[in-house]
Amino acid sequence: MPLAQRDRSPRHLSAEAYYALKVRPIYRTYPIYAPGREPAGYLEWLKQREPEVVFDPAKLKTKQDWIEAGKLVFEHEPLMVPLPEKGLFFPTPLPPSPEGVLPPFIPGNRYIIRKKGVLEVGINSCAGCHTRVMPDGSYLPGAQGAVDFRSDEAAIQRAREITPERLKRRLETRWILYGVPWVESKEEFFAQMTKEEYARDVAAAHRGTIARQGTSVSHGPHIPSLIGLKDVRYLDSTGFARHRSIGDLARYAVTNQGLDTLAHYGDFQPSTEETPFSSEKGTRYSDEQLYALGLYIYSLTPPKNPNPVDDLAKRGQKVFTREGCGGCHTPPLYTSNKLTLAKGFRTPADLKKTEDILEVSVGTDATLALRSRRGTGFYKIPSLRGVWYRNAFGHGGWVDTLEEWFDPARVKNDYVPKNYWMKPGAVEGHEFGLKLSDEERRALIAFLKTL
Ligand code: HEC
């Protein structure tokens, strides 16, 4: 989709330049154990292993073979990082398995052998952000990611004590990831990100949200669930990419794994190097890997819904209909798949002809849609299927639960949101369902949790 600022819409590298990149083989990976749990002689054994390429299209015959191979692509870490000398690359509070194995989808939690005798770890797999830890401790691939990437107390404390030199280095990286020179100059970007603001941002990161590159440091998006993606017509909160085919999904995947920071936005090219959110420089997925990845994502199904369709939920369905929610969250997908306007944006004439746009604004914060590199001027209408196993609602993931999303207090100026927020204040917009009685609200939420 074009950006709200048309002449800054990304121009990606040419097909020729893209196909000249080297395909990344996908190697077998090995578990990393929690301290004290590693079997005796494990590392020595690993050092004797030959590298083994596990994705081999020649061996894929049936559709099921392709889907299973797609899982390997989903879990593949495309950017290698130095093996941490002590501790883990990404400390998380998630417990190891009964065998002592660290959660394998957390970045840096698997050994990769690309060369005999050399152990490496990698980051940025799709699984790292798109896996949920369910209440029973199981991992649900494709669902909204649940990892707190930065918000542990030690990280917040380190942010508060950051030295000016370190902060400057961090901001250089952030400019590459989030800079929008047509909205804010580099000088302005640096000036407003004081040490206090930086620490506030680190503390603001919460379960279910992450400021992906090209979004916004202060107004990052929630991580969407990929379960049911086949029916979704626009990708990202801002409808940044059309989704008409598995090819569109493949293009989305490759640009999002770092080629977007190499793109040109008018005369601005964020970087010519790899970035913290990208793949190894000079490499790409193969088309077969991407096709398998798409089939795998499309094959993901929701877990069994434990919430009963009881009398309360049935009353809630009536409230849903009466309040007109279905006009936008239309059954059976519980989205009309349309885009809505960000506050203050008007639909360009050509897009009226080609896109599915409902020309109203629900009045949520416009920063991501108007002041970021994914800013199309629109917010898509999200599907409500599977809200029972999600948190971080609203495109910015500001509130933690449905109860909070429908709490009328959230639009008051002194409100303190419970999930992602930089400063206390109203979670504005989308005032649907805020004027219900307590009983009706309970019923509506009970109904939504059955979807
Ligand atoms: C660092 C975390 C991270 C990684 C790694 C990641 N994603 Fe995402 N993904 C996100 C976030 C955050 C969004 C929401 C962006 C937005 O709304 O602007 C997103 C959005 C998406 C969407 C759009 C879905 C929708 O309904 O709008 C798709 C599809 C997707 N990711 C697929 C992938 C695939 C495939 C991979 C691996 C190639 C991947 N992601 C890797 C965090 C991540």
Ligand code: HEC
């Ligand atoms: C005019 C269209 C419209 C109507 C009517 C509407 N919504 Fe929405 N809804 C949206 C849009 C657009 C968003 C995303 C807004 C954003 O994040 O900026 C959304 C977001 C949501 C979310 C958060 C989902 C998520 O993934 O974060 C829930 C829950 C929701 N709506 C439920 C309802 C219910 C229940 C009603 C009726 C009481 C309703 N909506 C009425 C357009 C609508």
